[in-house]
Amino acid sequence: DAKTTQPNSMESNEEEPVHLPCNHSTISGTDYIHWYRQLPSQGPEYVIHGLTSNVNNRMASLAIAEDRKSSTLILHRATLRDAAVYYCILRDYLGNTPLVFGKGTRLSVIA
Amino acid sequence: EAGVTQFPSHSVIEKGQTVTLRCDPISGHDNLYWYRRVMGKEIKFLLHFVKESKQDESGMPNNRFLAERTGGTYSTLKVQPAELEDSGVYFCASSQQDLPGQKLFYDGYTFGSGTRLTVV
Numbered sequence: 001d002a003k004t005t006q007p008n009s010m011e012s013n014e015e016e017p018v019h020l021p022c023n024h025s026t027i028s029g030t031d032y033i034h035w036y037r038q039l040p041s042q043g044p045e046y047v048i049h050g051l052t053s054n055v056n057n058r059m060a061s062l063a064i065a066e067d068r069k070s071s072t073l074i075l076h077r078a079t080l081r082d083a084a085v086y087y088c089i090l091r092d093y094l095g096n097t098p099l100v101f102g103k104g105t106r107l108s109v110i111a
Numbered sequence: 112e113a114g115v116t117q118f119p120s121h122s123v124i125e126k127g128q129t130v131t132l133r134c135d136p137i138s139g140h141d142n143l144y145w146y147r148r149v150m151g152k153e154i155k156f157l158l159h160f161v162k163e164s165k166q167d168e169s170g171m172p173n174n175r176f177l178a179e180r181t182g183g184t185y186s187t188l189k190v191q192p193a194e195l196e197d198s199g200v201y202f203c204a205s206s207q208q209d210l211p212g213q214k215l216f217y218d219g220y221t222f223g224s225g226t227r228l229t230v231v
Contacts (some may be wrong), residue, residue: 043202045220095210101154
């Protein structure tokens with residue numbers, strides 16, 4: 001699977017929008033972009049996924065660049081409960097390799 | 112809907128002993144996965160079951176680790192004999208489908224809270 005690059009950490013004020021970037025310049029045409037997050041003392045949690053078009057769900061929005069070499073996870077109003085490590089993961093739609101977690105971005109939310 | 116349940120939540124054992132971790136997936140989820148995080152490292156894939164069959168066990172570190180999923184329901188991960196480097200948090204996850212695009216709706220993997228294993 002192609003590699004992703006994320007900032008090690010980010011900080012946000014509570015109730016402000018948060019844009020978490022992910023670079024994946026070597027993405028292939030068959031790679032889905034997945035986002036997971038891990039809250040303290042919990043297992044990872046699925047957030048959202050996409051292929052080409054922007055996606056919205058109850059948790060977040062995923063904005064995918066037109067060339068697919070980068071994407072941004074958008075939390076519209078950060079809360080203290082959103083403090084977590086956020087992982088951007090690529091996985092080929094054929095699933096020939098497992099879901100692979102990198103280092104992710106540690107998001108801190110300030111009240 | 113009950114989530115993925117793992118137990119025990121914590122286990123402390125001596126080097127050389129045996130430990131068995133259990134995972135109860137969400138009912139109806141055919142896919143079951145084991146992951147682990149050792150201290151300071153990233154979360155690593157161990158293996159993937161589809162029902163009772165091992166679909167991918169490429170992440171199993173060595174033959175001291177044995178995973179089973181009899182009847183395609185709950186799964187166990189046995190470490191025998193345990194070594195110090197096996198300490199870490201073991202996560203189990205389940206999903207209705209492994210990949211997006213297989214059905215109309217995909218909602219990813221659901222992870223349990225993990226079992227923290229300490230080998231002393």
